[in-house]
Amino acid sequence: MDSLIESLKEPSIDFQAKKDEKNYLFAVKDVYYIESLEDQCFLYTKDQVYDCKYRLYEVENKSNSLIRVNKNIVLNYHKIKFFKSTVNGRLDATLVNGDRIEISRTYVSAIKALLGGNSK
Secondary structure, three states: HHHHHHHHHOOOEEEEEEEEEEEEEOOOOOOEEEEEEEEEEEEEEEOOEEEEEEOHHHHHOOOOOEEEEEEEEEEEEEHHEEEEEEEHOOOOEEEEEEEEEEEOOHHHHHHHHOOOEEEE
């Protein structure tokens, strides 16, 4: 029982990323999304962007909070402020930090089910 309590107190370090030649450690709760662009991977927090060395399939298996929303992005769904429908059956998600992410048609039904189907 004591080990369970201790593990709940300790913040989980799930990601390592780099910026300005310095290494940083992040818990899932601090990650807004991770994006893969032209063989590079970027980790986005509230107001910073870091280089990371992950493949998206590795990222989406790290936590139930992380979900694939399009070909290039895995998103922490707890950071979605609201989403609205756009043309061609896509969704436009606005995050709590103001960033906007497009959710492709392939992932729309899973996102709506996860978030209870509410859209604005």
